[in-house]
Each structure stands twice: as structure tokens, then as C-alpha cells.
Amino acid sequence: MVAERDLMQTDLPFVNAPWLQAYFTPPERHSVEMREVLRLSDELATEVLEADHIVIATPVYNYNVPAALKAWVDHVVRKGVTLGHDGKGLVVGKKVTVLLASGGVYTQGSPIQDRDLATQYLRMILGVIGITDVGVIAAGGAKAVDLGEVGRDAFLDRFQAEIEAEAA
Numbered sequence: 001m002v003a004e005r006d007l008m009q010t011d012l013p014f015v016n017a018p019w020l021q022a023y024f025t026p027p028e029r030h031s032v033e034m035r036e037v038l039r040l041s042d043e044l045a046t047e048v049l050e051a052d053h054i055v056i057a058t059p060v061y062n063y064n065v066p067a068a069l070k071a072w073v074d075h076v077v078r079k080g081v082t083l084g085h086d087g088k089g090l091v092v093g094k095k096v097t098v099l100l101a102s103g104g105v106y107t108q109g110s111p112i113q114d115r116d117l118a119t120q121y122l123r124m125i126l127g128v129i130g131i132t133d134v135g136v137i138a139a140g141g142a143k144a145v146d147l148g149e150v151g152r153d154a155f156l157d158r159f160q161a162e163i164e165a166e167a168a
Helices: 017-024 032-050 067-076 117-128 152-157 160-167
Strands: 053-059 095-102 133-140
Touching: 017 032, 032 067, 095 117, 095 160, 117 133, 133 160
Parallel strands: 053 095, 095 133
Antiparallel strands: none
16 A cells, blocks of 8 residues: 655644644543644654655755655654654654755765755654664755756656665
């Protein structure tokens, strides 16, 4: 089974005071409103727990992940659900492939590789919930497509071997 979640098409609210109140209230004391506030978060966490292989495809904005992906992370990293009360991740035995498209090139050897906050952040936060098998395909230089210097298909062809290796 393949489940697809387009975060740009999901009405994904940012964590706010009512969400935090519901999150920190023991489930047996949840009101109907609290359960509704956490409903989407529960659904997102369940998707992660049920997946064998998760693919995160994202652009890089100002060296990091877009707000929608950060909001997804905030809904998925849940004590007692994906993160144990002892601080150990509960999402084990999963593989994640991250497909990053960025205007700049931040891979090893690049003079700006230290600006690659997106990869560092995603590896760290996935590790927090227990996912350590994380492959990253960094499609740097994507601005060349926007500038018309290279066609989209030709640009993507450069990464096909990496994508196939991650899918195996």
C-alpha cells in the first residue's frame, strides 16, 4: 500500500495554545474539542508508524525546510506516540528517503556545505523519533531549471541512479 500526503494540500495548522493544552492533557481527560484538535496529528503520526518506507520530497527555503514540513514534524513528534516518555524514539525499523531540491549546492566539498541546515535538521529530528536509516538525495542547483538553463527532465535525470538505489 502506498499512502501519499501532500503537505501543500493538507490544511495543516501550526501548533498553537489549544493544541499544546490537548497534547499535555492526559488522554483520559480529553474533551471533545481536545480530541478534535489532535485528530490530524494522530492521523499523521499513525501514517508514520504504519509506513515501511517514507519519502520526504521538499524544497529548501533559506537553507531549511518549508514551514509546512516543520508543521508536519511538530504534529508527528509526539511523546507516548512516536517518542517514548524516556526520550527514546518509538519509530524503529523504518527507512526514510529525503529528496531535497535547492537553488544552491550544499553537498560535500561545496564552499557553502555548512549552510545545509535542512539535511541536518531532518536527520536529527527523524533520529529523535527512532528513524536512523535516512538516505538523502540532494538535488542542488535546481535554480538552473527555473532560469531555463537546463530542462526539468535533464536535471532530474542526474539523480535517477540515486533515486533507484534508495528505492531498492
